[in-house]
Amino acid sequence: MKWMLYAIGSKMYxxxxxxxxxxxxxNGILTAPDIYKSDAAVLLLNSGSLHRVGPQRLxxxxxxxxGLAGFLSLRFDxxxxxxxxxxxxxxxxxxxxxxxxxxxxxxxxxxxxxxxxIIIGICSGAETAFHxxxxxxxxxxxxxxxxxxxxxxxxVSVIDxxxxxxKVRYYKKNALNLSRWIxxxxxxxxxxxxRKLLVSKFKHLLxxxxxxxxxxxxxxxxxxxxxxxxxxxxxxxxxxxxxSVAFDLFxxxxxxxxxxxxxxxxxxxxxxxxxxxxxxxxxxxSILRHEILDWMALYFYHDSE
Amino acid sequence: xxxxxTCTTKKQLYTAYHPPSxxxxxxxxxxxxYPFGQEYMRCHKFYFKLAVKLxxxxxxxxxxxxxxxxxxxxxxxxxxxxxxxxxxxxxEKDFRSAINPEKIFLFGVRFGGAVSILFSKQADINxxxxxxxxxxxxxxxxxxxxxxxxxxxxAFVNTxxxxxxxxxxxGYPMSGDFLxxxxxxxxxxxxxxxxxxxxxxxxxxxAFDSNSANVKFYEIMNDKFWVKTEDEEQKKSLPNYEMDxxxxxLENV
Numbered sequence: 001m002k003w004m005l006y007a008i009g010s011k012m013y014x015x016x017x018x019x020x021x022x023x024x025x026x027n028g029i030l031t032a033p034d035i036y037k038s039d040a041a042v043l044l045l046n047s048g049s050l051h052r053v054g055p056q057r058l059x060x061x062x063x064x065x066x067g068l069a070g071f072l073s074l075r076f077d078x079x080x081x082x083x084x085x086x087x088x089x090x091x092x093x094x095x096x097x098x099x100x101x102x103x104x105x106x107x108x109x110x111x112x113x114x115x116x117x118i119i120i121g122i123c124s125g126a127e128t129a130f131h132x133x134x135x136x137x138x139x140x141x142x143x144x145x146x147x148x149x150x151x152x153x154x155x156v157s158v159i160d161x162x163x164x165x166x167k168v169r170y171y172k173k174n175a176l177n178l179s180r181w182i183x184x185x186x187x188x189x190x191x192x193x194x195r196k197l198l199v200s201k202f203k204h205l206l207x208x209x210x211x212x213x214x215x216x217x218x219x220x221x222x223x224x225x226x227x228x229x230x231x232x233x234x235x236x237x238x239x240x241x242x243x244s245v246a247f248d249l250f251x252x253x254x255x256x257x258x259x260x261x262x263x264x265x266x267x268x269x270x271x272x273x274x275x276x277x278x279x280x281x282x283x284x285x286s287i288l289r290h291e292i293l294d295w296m297a298l299y300f301y302h303d304s305e
Numbered sequence: 306x307x308x309x310x311t312c313t314t315k316k317q318l319y320t321a322y323h324p325p326s327x328x329x330x331x332x333x334x335x336x337x338x339y340p341f342g343q344e345y346m347r348c349h350k351f352y353f354k355l356a357v358k359l360x361x362x363x364x365x366x367x368x369x370x371x372x373x374x375x376x377x378x379x380x381x382x383x384x385x386x387x388x389x390x391x392x393x394x395x396x397e398k399d400f401r402s403a404i405n406p407e408k409i410f411l412f413g414v415r416f417g418g419a420v421s422i423l424f425s426k427q428a429d430i431n432x433x434x435x436x437x438x439x440x441x442x443x444x445x446x447x448x449x450x451x452x453x454x455x456x457x458x459x460a461f462v463n464t465x466x467x468x469x470x471x472x473x474x475x476g477y478p479m480s481g482d483f484l485x486x487x488x489x490x491x492x493x494x495x496x497x498x499x500x501x502x503x504x505x506x507x508x509x510x511x512a513f514d515s516n517s518a519n520v521k522f523y524e525i526m527n528d529k530f531w532v533k534t535e536d537e538e539q540k541k542s543l544p545n546y547e548m549d550x551x552x553x554x555l556e557n558v
Contacts, residue, residue: 056476
């Protein structure tokens with residue numbers, strides 16, 4: 001096709017559509033700053049099945065913030081999501097994701113001569129980012145946001161308890177909110193569909209009990225992975241929202257260890273109050289954008305470049 | 306599929322062109338107009354899959370993001386209906402000059418349906434494919450607000466940070482100009498009649514002459530597939546029935 005192309009008015013960054021990977025089946029938007037202020041590039045990974053614009057266009061705004069600050073970033077869709085075609089492969093799903101992240105890095109290395117990367121993801125994107133960062137020396141920074149990090153039996157053994165804790169926290173927080181009680185009592189709340197859960201919630205509210213602590217026969221595997229991350233050179237910035245089940249999993253499995261070990265400056269954790277799992281409200285999006293920029297500026301911004 | 310930015314001096318629109326498959330070219334173009342806000346997110350996969358399927362059937366299909374939405378330039382708070390119509394005008398002009406299709410159809414779900422109807426009054430469009438088009442702006446606004454308000458009651462957010470309730474719906478800011486445009490939106494169903502061809506998939510049939518060969522109505526099966534849900538299965542599902550209806554109807558146009 002022939003398309004009319006004009007120069008865009010002066011901006012501090014440029015956005016380009018790129019295709020890469022096997023048979024160019026992956027599609028992404030590269031946001032390049034006019035003046036580079038870092039020798040590391042940022043990769044934004046899909047949040048669940050949402051395409052690369054992110055929830056409420058959050059990834060677009062983060063990429064543009066970074067562009068204005070002098071960082072190059074790539075937000076792309078994994079195969080089968082958003083604008084990328086599915087790839088036929090015999091590889092396990094998670095292995096395929098690792099390949100696709102590597103292709104994104106190779107593209108940036110060969111076209112922009114950047115060989116260090118910071119990887120950001122929300123929800124499942126956080127887990128993918130975290131696991132990829134563990135075994136890849138090119139990843140110098142990682143911001144996993146509301147990651148769960150559990151799989152298999154470990155996930156099954158703890159997720160119900162964590163979800164219940166989330167709901168109990170919700171009702172405690174809103175015990176004095178009339179409109180939310182009306183929603184509950186008029187049968188519009190999902191809680192009523194599970195009477196057993198409802199009874200347990202009232203019990204928790206009345207007795208101020210905390211949720212039962214799961215019995216751990218041995219140290220959870222999840223700790224090993226975080227310890228491995230702690231011992232690596234990758235800088236990590238965990239962000240967890242109060243409204244996410246990730247908060248409860250953190251409380252149940254990791255909080256004590258973090259308290260004990262968190263003495264290193266390359267290992268930061270931030271709990272965001274009054275924010276839901278996908279940063280729905282504009283104010284929570286703005287908090288997240290500032291947190292990311294501040295952390296990036298602290299470790300990866302080089303004014304002399 | 307070819308993806309690029311359609312550029313003017315002020316903006317760049319993310320555009321995806323799906324050429325017809327190698328063995329069949331019907332020389333008919335279809336421009337897809339997205340819904341607004343959260344509904345855009347929910348419909349994206351459906352649009353992509355439908356575009357791929359139509360291209361396989363021999364159509365030239367074009368998807369694009371309006372200014373201030375998706376991958377296009379602009380801040381979300383600057384989104385307006387008039388800008389959407391300007392964008393569609395630019396896209397349609399470029400599409401004609403690049404492909405020169407014999408006919409052009411517009412496709413739109415919800416707000417995308419409204420954009421399609423309004424634009425078809427200004428341009429030489431051969432037909433419309435509409436899924437639950439927004440005809441009454443006030444009703445659309447009320448529905449979105451109610452859904453959002455219900456969500457807020459069950460969410461871990463502090464409503465004191467919300468500001469004016471009208472200024473944001475489900476995390477998508479709405480400017481005063483856009484709100485005004487939406488409130489003024491009032492499309493008479495009779496507007497459907499004058500088009501050459503029109504396929505409407507909705508919950509209830511609009512009042513049209515049932516003898517009219519131009520207008521075809523189908524009842525929607527996957528009602529509200531554009532609504533955000535916490536149900537994981539529903540998140541993954543696609544409105545396949547509606548996709549088939551559209552493909553079959555286009556084959557017979």
